[in-house]
Amino acid sequence: MRVLAAMSGGVDSAVAAARAVEAGHDVTGVHLALSKNPQTYRTGARGCCTIEDSRDARRAADVIGIPFYVWDMAERFHEDVVEDFYAEYANGRTPNPCLRCNEKIKFAAVLDRAVALGFDAVATGHYARKGEDGLLRRGVDPGKDQSYVLAVLTPAQLAHSLFPLGDTPKDLVRAEAEERGLAVARKPDSHDICFIADGDTSGFLKNRLGSKDGEIVDSATGEVLGSHDGSHQFTVGQRHGLGLKRPAADGRPRYVLSITPVDNRVEVGPREALRVDRIRTGRPVWLAAERTGDFDAQVQLRAHGEVYPAVVTADAHGLTAVLRKPAYGVAPGQALVVYDPDAEHGDAVLASGTIDTADAAAPVEAAGV
Missing domain, CATH: 2.30.30.280 (Adenine nucleotide alpha hydrolases-like domains)
Known part of the structure; x- marks a missing residue:
C-alpha cells in the first residue's frame, strides 16, 4: 500500500513510520505545520507541534529513508480546533482539543488530502489497534491506550488508518527506536496543549475572551x-x-x-455534590454497527480515565449512559466513549458522543455488566 506516515517529531510516530516501511508499504512522511506564527511555539519537548518537533521529524525520516514533506494546516487547525476550544470554554464546557484535532485534522483534512493524492492509508503513532473485524480496539499498553481520543473517527476513516504501535508497550517502542538509530528515542512524551505556548490555559483564554x-x-x-x-x-x-x-x-x-x-x-x-451516574450526549459517532434501545456497555469519560460499567440507551437524540457506580466531576464538553463489555470483544469501541449533561439518577441494575 501507499502509506502517508503522520510524523509529529516524537518517538511514537517515528517508530510507526519505520514499521510501516518494514511491513513493505510505500511510505511518505509528513509533518503538520499547525501554527500561523511558528515563533510563538514553546521550545523544548513539552508540546506536540513545536519548531523542534518539525526538525526531529525530518531527521527521523532521513534515518528511515523515506520522502518527507511539511503540510501547512494552520488555517484549518485554527478554525476547527483553536476556535472550537474558545467557543466551548465560553459556553461553560470543557473540550478535549487533542480529540478534536484527531477528528478534524489528522483523520479528516489530512486523510482526505492523502486519499486525493493516491495514498491508501494514513499511519500514526497512536497506541490503539484495529481488529480483524475492522473495529477500533484498545492498545495493549493500558497506560498508553489512545482508543478514547480516536473514538471520534468514522468507520470510513478507520478503514484508511494504520496504528503500527498498538500491540507494543511504550518501553519497547523506545528500545526499538534506539536500535533503529532514531535520535528521538528518549525524547519526553508531550502532555500540554500544543497551541498554548506557555502552558497557561487561563491566560490564553483571557486574552481572547476577555x-x-x-x-x-x-x-x-x-x-x-x-x-x-x-x-x-x-x-x-x-x-x-x-x-x-x-x-x-x-x-x-x-x-x-x-x-x-x-x-x-x-x-x-463539596465533592459529594459532584456525584453523577447519568450522562447524556449529543448525536454519537458509531464505529461499530449502530444500536438502538438499551444495552450493557463499559464507558470511559476521560483519556486514560476509569472505566465504568453502564446501561446505555441509544435513540435519535444521542446516548444516555446510566453508570453502575458513580463518577465525579464530569464536565460537559468531554467525550463519553462506549466499549463492548463482551469478554471476547471487551476492548472494542462501539461509539462516542460529546457530553451535554451529567447528573445523579437512581442506579439501574443490568445483567451481564
Whole structure:
C-alpha cells in the first residue's frame, strides 16, 4: 500500500513510520505545520507541534529513508480546533482539543488530502489497534491506550488508518527506536496543549475572551464566597485556584459544581455534590454497527480515565449512559466513549458522543455488566 506516515517529531510516530516501511508499504512522511506564527511555539519537548518537533521529524525520516514533506494546516487547525476550544470554554464546557484535532485534522483534512493524492492509508503513532473485524480496539499498553481520543473517527476513516504501535508497550517502542538509530528515542512524551505556548490555559483564554467580574457562590446557600474575572477560567470538578475568602464550615475543600456563562456565575460545593451516574450526549459517532434501545456497555469519560460499567440507551437524540457506580466531576464538553463489555470483544469501541449533561439518577441494575 501507499502509506502517508503522520510524523509529529516524537518517538511514537517515528517508530510507526519505520514499521510501516518494514511491513513493505510505500511510505511518505509528513509533518503538520499547525501554527500561523511558528515563533510563538514553546521550545523544548513539552508540546506536540513545536519548531523542534518539525526538525526531529525530518531527521527521523532521513534515518528511515523515506520522502518527507511539511503540510501547512494552520488555517484549518485554527478554525476547527483553536476556535472550537474558545467557543466551548465560553459556553461553560470543557473540550478535549487533542480529540478534536484527531477528528478534524489528522483523520479528516489530512486523510482526505492523502486519499486525493493516491495514498491508501494514513499511519500514526497512536497506541490503539484495529481488529480483524475492522473495529477500533484498545492498545495493549493500558497506560498508553489512545482508543478514547480516536473514538471520534468514522468507520470510513478507520478503514484508511494504520496504528503500527498498538500491540507494543511504550518501553519497547523506545528500545526499538534506539536500535533503529532514531535520535528521538528518549525524547519526553508531550502532555500540554500544543497551541498554548506557555502552558497557561487561563491566560490564553483571557486574552481572547476577555475579563468580566463575576461571583463564586455556595451552591446550597447562595452565599457569595469569592469573585473571579471570567467563568471561562473554570471547569467542573476544579478544586484549586478558586481564591475563596474563607474555608467551608466543616473544613473540607470545595469544588466547582457548575458554570453559568450567561450570568458569569460559578457555583461551588463539596465533592459529594459532584456525584453523577447519568450522562447524556449529543448525536454519537458509531464505529461499530449502530444500536438502538438499551444495552450493557463499559464507558470511559476521560483519556486514560476509569472505566465504568453502564446501561446505555441509544435513540435519535444521542446516548444516555446510566453508570453502575458513580463518577465525579464530569464536565460537559468531554467525550463519553462506549466499549463492548463482551469478554471476547471487551476492548472494542462501539461509539462516542460529546457530553451535554451529567447528573445523579437512581442506579439501574443490568445483567451481564
